[in-house]
Amino acid sequence: MAQDNQDNKGNKPQGNNNKNNGKKKGSDWMMYILYAIIIISLGGVWLGGGNSGSNKEINWTRLDEILRRGDQEKIVVVDRDHAEIYIKQEALKSDTSYKDLTKGTKKITESGHYTYKFVDVESFKKDIDMVAQQNFERDTASLSDSNGYVSTEAINKARRDNHIELTAKENDHTWEKVLYWFGPILMLVFFFFIMSRIANRQMGGGGGGIFNVGKSKAKMYDGKTSINVSFKDVAGLAGAKEEVMEVVDFLKNPKKYTALGGKIPKGVLLVGPPGTGKTLLAKAVAGEASVPFFSMSGSDFVEMFVGVGASRVRDLFEEAKKKAPCIIFIDEIDAVGRARSRGGMSNANDERENTLNQLLTEMDGFGTNNGVIVMAATNRADILDKALLRAGRFDRQIYVELPDIDERKAIFEVHMKGLKLGNDIDIDFLSKQTPGFSGADIANVCNEAALCAARKNKSTIEKQDFLDAIDRIIGGLEKRSKVITPEEKRTIAYHESGHASVSWLLRWGNPLVKVTIVPRGKALGAAWYLPEERQITTFEQMFDEITSLVAGRAAEEIVFGQISTGALNDLERATKMAFSLVAYYGMSPKIGNISYYDSTGQSDWNFTKPFSEQTNEDIDKEVKRMIEEAYNRAKEIITGSREKLDQLAQVLFDREVIFRDDVENIYGPRPWDEKTEQEKSDIQ
Numbered sequence: 001m002a003q004d005n006q007d008n009k010g011n012k013p014q015g016n017n018n019k020n021n022g023k024k025k026g027s028d029w030m031m032y033i034l035y036a037i038i039i040i041s042l043g044g045v046w047l048g049g050g051n052s053g054s055n056k057e058i059n060w061t062r063l064d065e066i067l068r069r070g071d072q073e074k075i076v077v078v079d080r081d082h083a084e085i086y087i088k089q090e091a092l093k094s095d096t097s098y099k100d101l102t103k104g105t106k107k108i109t110e111s112g113h114y115t116y117k118f119v120d121v122e123s124f125k126k127d128i129d130m131v132a133q134q135n136f137e138r139d140t141a142s143l144s145d146s147n148g149y150v151s152t153e154a155i156n157k158a159r160r161d162n163h164i165e166l167t168a169k170e171n172d173h174t175w176e177k178v179l180y181w182f183g184p185i186l187m188l189v190f191f192f193f194i195m196s197r198i199a200n201r202q203m204g205g206g207g208g209g210i211f212n213v214g215k216s217k218a219k220m221y222d223g224k225t226s227i228n229v230s231f232k233d234v235a236g237l238a239g240a241k242e243e244v245m246e247v248v249d250f251l252k253n254p255k256k257y258t259a260l261g262g263k264i265p266k267g268v269l270l271v272g273p274p275g276t277g278k279t280l281l282a283k284a285v286a287g288e289a290s291v292p293f294f295s296m297s298g299s300d301f302v303e304m305f306v307g308v309g310a311s312r313v314r315d316l317f318e319e320a321k322k323k324a325p326c327i328i329f330i331d332e333i334d335a336v337g338r339a340r341s342r343g344g345m346s347n348a349n350d351e352r353e354n355t356l357n358q359l360l361t362e363m364d365g366f367g368t369n370n371g372v373i374v375m376a377a378t379n380r381a382d383i384l385d386k387a388l389l390r391a392g393r394f395d396r397q398i399y400v401e402l403p404d405i406d407e408r409k410a411i412f413e414v415h416m417k418g419l420k421l422g423n424d425i426d427i428d429f430l431s432k433q434t435p436g437f438s439g440a441d442i443a444n445v446c447n448e449a450a451l452c453a454a455r456k457n458k459s460t461i462e463k464q465d466f467l468d469a470i471d472r473i474i475g476g477l478e479k480r481s482k483v484i485t486p487e488e489k490r491t492i493a494y495h496e497s498g499h500a501s502v503s504w505l506l507r508w509g510n511p512l513v514k515v516t517i518v519p520r521g522k523a524l525g526a527a528w529y530l531p532e533e534r535q536i537t538t539f540e541q542m543f544d545e546i547t548s549l550v551a552g553r554a555a556e557e558i559v560f561g562q563i564s565t566g567a568l569n570d571l572e573r574a575t576k577m578a579f580s581l582v583a584y585y586g587m588s589p590k591i592g593n594i595s596y597y598d599s600t601g602q603s604d605w606n607f608t609k610p611f612s613e614q615t616n617e618d619i620d621k622e623v624k625r626m627i628e629e630a631y632n633r634a635k636e637i638i639t640g641s642r643e644k645l646d647q648l649a650q651v652l653f654d655r656e657v658i659f660r661d662d663v664e665n666i667y668g669p670r671p672w673d674e675k676t677e678q679e680k681s682d683i684q
Helices: 018-048 060-069 089-094 121-143 152-161 174-203 238-252 278-288 308-323 350-364 405-415 427-432 439-455 463-475 486-505 539-560 565-584 613-640 642-655 660-667 671-683
Strands: 056-058 072-078 082-087 114-117 166-169 219-221 267-271 293-297 326-331 372-378 396-399 512-516 526-529 657-659
Touching: 060 082, 060 114, 060 121, 072 121, 082 089, 121 152, 238 267, 238 278, 238 326, 238 372, 238 396, 267 278, 278 293, 278 326, 278 372, 293 308, 308 326, 308 350, 308 372, 405 427, 405 439, 439 463, 463 526, 486 512, 486 526, 486 539, 486 565, 486 613, 486 642, 486 660, 512 660, 539 565, 539 613, 539 642, 565 613, 613 642, 642 657, 642 660, 657 660
Parallel strands: 056 114, 072 166, 267 372, 267 396, 293 326, 326 372
Antiparallel strands: 072 082, 082 114, 219 293, 512 526, 512 657
C-alpha cells in the first residue's frame, strides 16, 4: 500500500544438549565459586607471608609495660623473626588493661596472646635483659633494711622472680614458602582458566575452553528433535516451496534421481527481500526432512581470532560428512560470503576472506562431500562472491518474492488460525489492502489487530481493528496531542487534497483509500493509495505518479501563493523516481537507451561515476525537466478543478479523515476504473 508523506513466528530451535542446560549452568556457578575461594586463599597466604595467628601485634612501649609488671608467662622467639608473648592467667583475670584481647584469646593459644616484631634478635635479648635487670634492682631496693642490707636469700629470690625466660621455636614453612613463591603463578593460571571459560561461553565453544573456539557452533536437528514447522505452515511461495521440497526428496529417495545418471545438487540459495519466508522455508525443511539438519548463521563464522572462521567451516563439514546424508543451512550467508576485494586492497577483511575461501573449498574443492547439501539464505545476493554462486556450489537459486494477492490471502489464513475473529472479517478485502506486504508484515498486522481489539476491550477482532493495524504499521501511531495551528491545519488539508484530487483525475493514478490530516509518526498528514500490482511499468504510469507526488506542493502554491516544507518526502520520492527514469530505465530522449544501473552491486561506482561530467550534467537537467513538467501539469489539473478542490479540502479540514467515497461524491466516479475492469475482462 502506497502512502504519502511517510517513509516506508517462528519456533525456538532446540539443540541436542538442551536437556542438561540447567544442570550445566549450576555446575558452572559452583566451579566459579570454587575458583574464587582458591584464589582468595592463595592471595591471603601470599600476602600474609604465613603469619596466620590470632594474636595481636604490640609495640615496645606496651611490651615494656607488661614486662615491668611481670605479667608475662613466657616469651617465645619464633624463627628469629618475631616474639610471641604469653600472659599469665591471673593477670588476664585481674588486670583490666587486657580488655583489648578478644574473648577467644584469653586462654593460652599456640601463638600466644601478643606478637612483637623486632629487627634483630640479639638487640631484642639485650632489651629484655635490661628490663629484667631494672626489675631486679627495683625489687632488691624495696627488700633492703634501714642499713641497706639485703639477704642472700632475698637476692636469689628476686633474681628468680625477675628472670625473663626466652625460648626459641622454628616452624616448618616448606609449604608456605612454596605458596609464597609459586602463589602468584598459580593465581595467574586460575585467572587465565576462568577467562578462557568466559570467552568460550561468549563465543559458543564447547567444553574444551578457549582451545575449542574453532569448533563449529551449528545446531543439529534430527528425527529426535521437535520442530513444529512443516510445509503446511508455509503459505504462498508455491514455486519456492516446490523446489525446496524437491531438495528433501533428493535425500529421501536418491536412487530416483541417480538411476538416470543425475547428481544431487550441492547447494541451494534462497534469495529474496526481508520477511518473505526464507528462514521459515529452512525450518520447514528441518521439520520435514528425515535426515540431520545443521543450522548456523553466517556471522557465527566470523570472530576476532585469526583462523577461527576457517576452522569452524572445516569442523562443520567434517561433522556433516559423518552424518551424511544431511543438510547444512547457513542463514544470512552474506556476512561471510561477501565478494572478495580486488587489487590487494589493504583494508580488506582477511579473516572473512579466509573463511570464504575455506567455504568455497569445502563446497566444491578437491575433496568430495557426497550426501551433503548446503542451503543458504540472503537478501543481498548482489554482494555475494561470484565464485560462491557458480554451478557446482550453489546449483540452484530460489527467488522468494513478495507475495501476490492470492498468496497474501493464504498467509492471512495461516496467521488468523489462533485469533478470535468477528463476523465481518473479509480476508479477500484484507489481502487487497496490503499490497507489497511480506509474510512477516502480514503476521505483524494480525498481531497488531489483536492488540488494537484488546485495547478497546473487545471480545473479538473486527474488520476495523485490522484497518487500524494496517494504518499504524504504515503511518505510525496517531498523535492527536500534537499542537497544530488552524493555519497549519488548513495548509495540510489543501496539501493532502491536492494529492488526492490529482491522483483521482489521472489515468494511471493510484486509487485512493484514505486521507487524514491527523499527525502520524513523523508525518503531519498522510494519504493511503492502493497501487495496481503489475510486473512492468511504462513511462506514462511513472510520470503520472510523479505528478501526483508534487500535486501537494502545487495546491499550496495555487491556494496560498506560497509553499511550505511539508513536501520534503514528496520531493525526495519524485526525485528518485525521475532519476531512475533517466539513468536506469533509459526513458529520457536526451540520454537515450542507456542504463547506468549495476545489478551485480560489485562495480566501483561509489568511487568513480560510470559516465562523463557532461552526461552527469545532462542527467541533472533531464531530472529537473521531468519534475518541472509534472509540477506544471499538476498545477493545470488543480486550477481546472479548483472548486472541487476547495470542497474536498473543507471536508477534510472539518472531519480530519476522508475516504474514497467522499472523493467520489465530489469528483464523481473515475472513468479509468471502468476501463481497467473492462480491460481485465477482455484479457480473460
